[in-house]
Structures are given as structure tokens and as C-alpha cells.
Amino acid sequence: MADQSTKENNKETAAEGAQHHGDQGISRRRLLGTAGATGLALGAAGGATGYAVGASDGDSGSSGSSLALTSVGADMAMFHGKHQPGITEGLQASGHLVAFDLAAGAGRTEAAALLRRWSDTARRLMAGEAAAHDDTDVARDAGPSSLTVTFGFGYGFFARTGLEKQRPVALDPLPEFSSDHLDKARSNGDLWVQIGANDALVAFHALRAVQKDAGSAARVRWQMNGFNRSPGATGRPMTARNLMGQIDGTRNPKPSEADFDQRIFVPASGEPSWMANGSYAVVRRIRMLLDDWEQLSVKQQEDVVGRRKANGAPLSGGTETTAMDLEKVDANGDLVVPINAHARITRPDENGGAAILRRPFSFHDGIGADGTPDAGLLFVCWQADPLRGFVPVQRKLDRGDALSKFIRHESSGLFAVPGGAGEGEYVGQWLLEG
Numbered sequence: 060m061a062d063q064s065t066k067e068n069n070k071e072t073a074a075e076g077a078q079h080h081g082d083q084g085i086s087r088r089r090l091l092g093t094a095g096a097t098g099l100a101l102g103a104a105g106g107a108t109g110y111a112v113g114a115s116d117g118d119s120g121s122s123g124s125s126l127a128l129t130s131v132g133a134d135m136a137m138f139h140g141k142h143q144p145g146i147t148e149g150l151q152a153s154g155h156l157v158a159f160d161l162a163a164g165a166g167r168t169e170a171a172a173l174l175r176r177w178s179d180t181a182r183r184l185m186a187g188e189a190a191a192h193d194d195t196d197v198a199r200d201a202g203p204s205s206l207t208v209t210f211g212f213g214y215g216f217f218a219r220t221g222l223e224k225q226r227p228v229a230l231d232p233l234p235e236f237s238s239d240h241l242d243k244a245r246s247n248g249d250l251w252v253q254i255g256a257n258d259a260l261v262a263f264h265a266l267r268a269v270q271k272d273a274g275s276a277a278r279v280r281w282q283m284n285g286f287n288r289s290p291g292a293t294g295r296p297m298t299a300r301n302l303m304g305q306i307d308g309t310r311n312p313k314p315s316e317a318d319f320d321q322r323i324f325v326p327a328s329g330e331p332s333w334m335a336n337g338s339y340a341v342v343r344r345i346r347m348l349l350d351d352w353e354q355l356s357v358k359q360q361e362d363v364v365g366r367r368k369a370n371g372a373p374l375s376g377g378t379e380t381t382a383m384d385l386e387k388v389d390a391n392g393d394l395v396v397p398i399n400a401h402a403r404i405t406r407p408d409e410n411g412g413a414a415i416l417r418r419p420f421s422f423h424d425g426i427g428a429d430g431t432p433d434a435g436l437l438f439v440c441w442q443a444d445p446l447r448g449f450v451p452v453q454r455k456l457d458r459g460d461a462l463s464k465f466i467r468h469e470s471s472g473l474f475a476v477p478g479g480a481g482e483g484e485y486v487g488q489w490l491l492e493g
């Protein structure tokens with residue numbers, strides 16, 4: 060998925076940037092149009108610089124122009140907009156998911172102040188600026204690097220702030236699935252922040268700023284760190300691979316599709332009204348049982364998914380984007396795409412139209428006590444309504460698709476992610492001040 064869509068979305072981002080940032084945005088867009096993700100330097104034509112460049116860097120002189128950023132550093136996503144950032148942008152190389160619980164005694168007033176601080180920090184950092192207070196210098200010299208910071212509310216938030224009447228029905232707890240191995244301490248939370256960037260220091264910088272902003276209003280409940288391929292690592296833009304080696308993201312809904320918004324975002328007229336243009340994020344930490352998976356032959360692995368490992372093409376033939384022929388049989392009359400193949404079972408047309416936008420990060424948290432890698436997928440999926448997205452698909456998978464015995468769902472969260480903040484607004488203002 061960090062692929063075609065990454066490139067297209069980054070172009071869109073740069074184009075939007077051009078509207079808001081004058082010449083700098085225009086030269087950025089020009090660069091992306093020609094250099095793409097190859098990491099060519101902007102050069103003297105001019106471009107964005109890291110927030111501290113020129114202020115104190117002796118090598119750069121007083122202007123700092125000799126340290127123009129490459130396209131990876133200069134790419135910028137917009138904080139203000141109809142939707143929050145971090146949903147439709149392409150996969151980023153580095154990510155942090157962090158959930159907070161409101162502190163004892165913190166209620167609606169403290170929560171509103173926190174969201175105001177967080178929004179200001181997100182806006183600044185996404186523009187490549189320093190935090191308003193006590194900046195750590197970790198991202199000094201770097202550009203925005205496609206940083207996105209996204210905020211969501213969990214089920215518990217509403218009782219803590221006296222806003223139960225505003226709690227969306229769609230935020231009702233997910234059903235229990237028979238294959239769940241959930242760690243409650245690493246699940247849910249009152250507030251959720253997703254941070255992604257194409258530079259690990261930029262992402263970490265944002266994480267620390269968000270954590271410091273929380274102050275005494277909220278404390279971290281859990282935090283998870285993930286990664287994807289770096290932009291420019293492949294010779295051409297490609298759909299991402301996961302840690303099982305599969306091409307993963309091929310059949311994601313595309314923003315260019317007519318029903319994309321309807322599937323992924325709450326309509327402007329939707330309920331509750333503060334969720335207009337928002338979305339629901341389901342977050343699952345899914346451990347991959349890699350020692351078992353890697354025992355399989357490539358042919359067996361391909362039968363598990365129903366697609367070729369090398370290029371993601373359906374087993375029924377063609378290329379990655381060829382439609383899967385679900386009826387095709389081999390010389391023995393057996394289905395070419397096995398009946399329990401993951402890519403067959405999860406299709407919208409096999410699940411009453413249920414569709415999700417998958418935007419995951421891989422994770423690797425070292426080696427477990429049993430000697431196996433603690434690695435897998437921070438599965439983040441977006442939808443207008445979890446009961447018409449994640450839930451029916453996971454119910455089907457829970458009955459046992461071919462992939463199920465190679466993965467384990469270890470934690471879970473469901474968060475209401477409001478629409479984007481307008482200029483001068485903060486995320487969640489319509490809820491907290493409505």
C-alpha cells in the first residue's frame with residue numbers, strides 16, 4: 060500500500076501545500092512530479108528546510124538555503140481539512156500508536172484544553188515547525204517528512220467527561236471473537252493518537268511532544284511502535300509487503316472510487332453531528348506466528364492468501380490488479396483460489412458489501428520468552444461504521460480462514476475519529492464545546 064497510493068496522495072498533499080504555502084509548495088509539487096519518491100534534493104530552486112536550519116547551523120550560513128531538503132523531508136500533509144490527516148495518505152515509514160486515559164479528576168474542561176494543545180502541536184509539527192514550548196530538538200534540521208497526527212476518542216471518554224449522550228452507537232464495544240487473545244491493558248483507552256512520518260526522528264519528536272502536552276490531564280495507557288518500507292526503497296512505487304512477505308493492500312478502497320467516502324467517512328449529515336466527516340478506527344495488534352508460517356512452502360503460503368507471493372496476482376492468473384476469478388478450477392476440478400483463502404473470504408462481495416481501508420504498520424518488539432519473534436501487524440482499519448466494516452469481516456475470519464492459524468489478535472481498540480479541524484479550530488471542538 061505504500062505504493063501507487065502513497066505517490067498519488069503525496070502529490071495531492073503537495074498540491075494542497077502549494078495553495079497554502081506559496082512558492083515553496085509549488086516547487087515541492089514540481090519536484091514530486093518529476094522525482095517522485097527517489098529522494099532527489101530540491102537544490103537551489105528552493106525549498107523547504109528543517110525548522111532550525113539557518114538559526115544556529117554554522118555550516119548553513121544565515122540563510123540556511125544550502126540545506127534544502129530532499130523530497131522525503133519536504134513532503135507535508137495538511138493538518139486543517141475536511142478529514143483529519145493520517146487516514147487516506149499513503150503508508151508512512153515510521154509510526155506510533157498511543158492510547159491515553161484521562162487522569163483522575165480530569166473532565167470535560169481539561170479534555171478540551173488538552174485537545175486544543177494537541178491540535179496546536181500537531182499543526183506546528185506537521186508544518187515542520189518546532190513545538191510551542193520546550194521543543195526537544197529531536198526533529199531539528201528535518202522537514203515535515205509527511206508527518207500526520209490523528210486524534211480519536213474511545214468509549215470510556217464519554218462517561219469521564221459527562222458526554223454520554225454524545226457517545227456514538229458505532230462506538231459500542233466490538234463483539235468478542237473466539238480466536239481473540241486480547242490483553243486488556245493494551246486495549247482501548249479514553250483517547251487515541253496515531254502518529255506517522257517518513258522519518259523515525261520526526262515521528263518520535265511528535266510522540267514526545269504529544270506525551271508532554273498531556274501533562275497532568277491524561278496518562279499513557281499503552282503505546283505501540285511500527286514501521287513500513289521507506290519511500291524510495293523500491294525501484295518503482297509498489298504496494299507494501301508485510302512481515303509474512305506478502306503484498307498487502309492491493310484491494311484497498313481507493314479515494315478515486317465513487318463509493319470511497321461513503322464507505323470510509325461519516326457523512327456531513329451523519330449522527331452524532333460532531334462526527335461529521337469523521338471515521339472509526341479499529342486497531343488490532345496482530346502477532347504473526349512467523350516460525351510456523353515460514354515452515355510452509357511458497358505454494359502453501361500462496362494458497363493461504365489466494366495470491367502469488369512474488370507479485371500479489373490472484374492465483375486465477377494475471378497481474379496484481381487483475382480481478383480474481385473465484386470460480387476457476389484446475390484440471391482436477393478443484394478451485395484454483397481455495398475456498399478458505401484469506402483474499403477470497405475478506406472480499407466485500409462475500410461480506411454483504413463490508414469494506415474497510417487498511418492502513419497498518421508492521422511491528423517487531425524483539426524475541427518473546429518462547430524464542431519466537433514478537434512481530435506482526437499493527438492493523439489499523441478505517442470505516443464509516445464498524446458494523447458495516449471490520450465486524451462482519453472479522454466474524455467471517457473468526458470462523459476460520461486459512462490465515463487464522465498463523466496469526467493471533469493480542470489487543471484491540473475502537474476509536475471515534477472526528478472530522479478535521481478548520482482554521483482556528485481544534486480537533487473534537489464540536490464535541491467538547493457543542
Ligand SMILES: C=CC1=C(C)c2cc3[nH]c(cc4nc(cc5[nH]c(cc1n2)c(C)c5CCC(=O)O)C(CCC(=O)O)=C4C)c(C)c3C=C
Pocket residue numbers: 301303305306307308309310311343345346347364366401402405406407415435436438449452453456466
Ligand atoms: C477483519 C479484517 C481483516 C484482518 C484482521 C486482516 C488481517 C490480515 N490480513 C493479512 C494479509 C492480507 N490481507 C489481504 C486482503 C484483505 N484483508 C482484509 C481484511 C482483514 N485482514 C480485506 C478486507 C482484504 C481485501 C479483500 C478484497 O477486497 O479482495 C491480502 C491480499 C492483498 C490485498 O488485497 O491487500 C493480504 C496479503 C494479514 C497478514 C493479516 C494479519 C496479520
Ligand SMILES: [Fe+2]
Pocket residue numbers: 401405
Ligand atoms: Fe487481510
